[in-house]
Amino acid sequence: MNWDWQIFCKETTTGDQIMGCFGKGQDVTYLDWILSAWGQTLVVSACALVVALMVGLVIGTFRTLPQSPWLVRIGNAWVELFRNIPLLVQIFLWYFVLPAIFPALQQVPSMILVIFALGFFTSARVAEQVRAGIQALPRGQRYAGMAVGFTTAQTYRFVLLPMALRIVIPPLTSESMNIVKNSSVAFAVSIAELTFFARQSGEETGQPVLMYLAVSVLYAVSAFGINRVMAWVENRTRVPGFVAAGGMGGGH
Amino acid sequence: MFGLDLSFYNWDVISKFVLQGLWFSLQLTLVATIGGIALGTVLALMRLSGKAALAVPATIYVNVMRSVPLVMVLLWFFLIIPFAIGRPLGAETSAVITFIAFEAAYFSEIVRAGIQSIPRGQVFAGQAVGMTYSQNMQIVILPQAFRNMLPVFLTQTIILFQDTSLVYAIGAYDMLKGFETAGKQFGRPIEAYLLAAVVYFVMCYTLSQVVRQIQIKTQIIR
Numbered sequence: 001m002n003w004d005w006q007i008f009c010k011e012t013t014t015g016d017q018i019m020g021c022f023g024k025g026q027d028v029t030y031l032d033w034i035l036s037a038w039g040q041t042l043v044v045s046a047c048a049l050v051v052a053l054m055v056g057l058v059i060g061t062f063r064t065l066p067q068s069p070w071l072v073r074i075g076n077a078w079v080e081l082f083r084n085i086p087l088l089v090q091i092f093l094w095y096f097v098l099p100a101i102f103p104a105l106q107q108v109p110s111m112i113l114v115i116f117a118l119g120f121f122t123s124a125r126v127a128e129q130v131r132a133g134i135q136a137l138p139r140g141q142r143y144a145g146m147a148v149g150f151t152t153a154q155t156y157r158f159v160l161l162p163m164a165l166r167i168v169i170p171p172l173t174s175e176s177m178n179i180v181k182n183s184s185v186a187f188a189v190s191i192a193e194l195t196f197f198a199r200q201s202g203e204e205t206g207q208p209v210l211m212y213l214a215v216s217v218l219y220a221v222s223a224f225g226i227n228r229v230m231a232w233v234e235n236r237t238r239v240p241g242f243v244a245a246g247g248m249g250g251g252h
Numbered sequence: 253m254f255g256l257d258l259s260f261y262n263w264d265v266i267s268k269f270v271l272q273g274l275w276f277s278l279q280l281t282l283v284a285t286i287g288g289i290a291l292g293t294v295l296a297l298m299r300l301s302g303k304a305a306l307a308v309p310a311t312i313y314v315n316v317m318r319s320v321p322l323v324m325v326l327l328w329f330f331l332i333i334p335f336a337i338g339r340p341l342g343a344e345t346s347a348v349i350t351f352i353a354f355e356a357a358y359f360s361e362i363v364r365a366g367i368q369s370i371p372r373g374q375v376f377a378g379q380a381v382g383m384t385y386s387q388n389m390q391i392v393i394l395p396q397a398f399r400n401m402l403p404v405f406l407t408q409t410i411i412l413f414q415d416t417s418l419v420y421a422i423g424a425y426d427m428l429k430g431f432e433t434a435g436k437q438f439g440r441p442i443e444a445y446l447l448a449a450v451v452y453f454v455m456c457y458t459l460s461q462v463v464r465q466i467q468i469k470t471q472i473i474r
Contacts, residue, residue: 080457080460081453083456083460084410084414084452084453084456084457084460085414085449085452085453085456086414086415086417086418086428086452087414088417088418088420088428089417089428089445089448089449089452090449092445092448093445093446093449096441096442096445097442097445097446097449100442101442181320181321181322182321183321184321184322184323184324185321185323185418187323187421188420188421195321195323195324195327195421198324198327199327199421202327202331208327208331209331209332212324212327212328212331215324216320216324216328219319219320219321219324220316220319220320223319224319
């Protein structure tokens with residue numbers, strides 16, 4: 001096995017070595033391709049994360065509402081539905097089945113469909129964390145909100161959610177890292193992200209080890225980057241004197 | 253209904269294409285769970301041993317496995333195992349080896365947390381009655397730890413079962429592949445994917461309810 005890193009400077013169709021490794025005009029080197037694939041992975045992950053956080057926050061909150069049994073039921077059904085079907089099957093549902101049933105979806109780019117598939121899949125996990133976070137708060141917090149005359153919405157907005165969301169940052173960090181890894185499943189519907197690149201370029205160049213290695217490193221770097229961003233968020237939002245989830249349940 | 257051809261849903265189609273895949277998915281889940289727990293326990297004990305020569309390699313192994321997507325690990329092993337053993341290997345066998353190696357990293361984290369959840373006094377008690385390290389682990393620590401970990405193990409097994417669908421990447425014939433092949437064969441991919449989703453949902457949901465019951469039963473212990 002020869003380790004020829006120069007392969008990343010090759011043009012993808014002609015195989016010519018390109019000076020400076022970045023192709024100009026019509027030329028695309030493997031370096032160009034892997035960077036754009038990395039971009040696709042990051043865009044899909046980031047958009048899916050936004051979807052997952054928004055939907056997960058709403059659904060997770062639904063599941064803790066004291067006087068709305070139907071919203072609780074809807075929330076529970078949502079979580080069970082999206083948690084018990086494998087991600088790959090969900091992506092196929094979004095990509096093949098939904099457009100066949102709702103023709104309007106045929107105009108939607110496949111990338112958007114994958115973002116929703118990954119986002120909704122993760123939203124179930126986020127909702128579970130948000131619910132646990134809200135329920136981890138002492139009951140007195142909710143009563144305190146009621147005692148000062150807040151409506152349910154106000155209690156959530158000003159009392160419960162600000163504390164609960166800080167508690168769920170550590171589990172959400174690992175969900176965010178999972179979303180980058182899970183975005184790899186998008187290769188199955190030919191989104192040109194890192195795993196798709198690894199398979200294609202590995203076959204084209206006959207150097208799969210190099211390509212897999214580069215892709216694996218990029219995945220690890222992305223996950224680590226997200227970890228650092230979330231650590232920064234956690235640090236910035238910390239309430240002085242309040243020990244967050246890390247210290248909970250531990251002890252003797 | 254929605255232009256679906258319900259005649260696709262008959263036992264002939266399912267028994268011909270899906271059962272073989274389902275059987276492989278279940279086998280893969282079972283073997284990977286048992287193998288993953290065994291290897292994961294070894295990794296966890298290495299990390300908790302306090303000896304750098306054991307702890308460092310185990311830590312590196314676990315962190316590397318956990319930072320790469322399963323699909324990439326499947327591709328890696330499918331590429332490398334034939335080099336290592338000098339002959340080509342079927343996608344199915346490759347998938348089994350990959351899943352054991354990959355899940356071991358996740359199971360080891362569960363086992364590590366489980367062992368650490370046992371109060372230190374239990375370790376000291378074992379030492380005080382003169383047990384060796386392995387006696388202490390086998391008789392005192394691990395039985396309690398595994399009992400506490402049972403619900404988490406089962407939850408991980410459900411995730412593992414869902415993950416078996418990813419062997420799609422190397423073309424192994426699992427349940428999803430069975431549905432897909434049936435769909436292609438009869439020109440009914442939509443119906444096939446829908447049924448696949450329903451079957452996965454029913455199996456995973458049922459299992460998760462069982463896990464919930466076990467969770468309630470084992471909760472009383474501490």
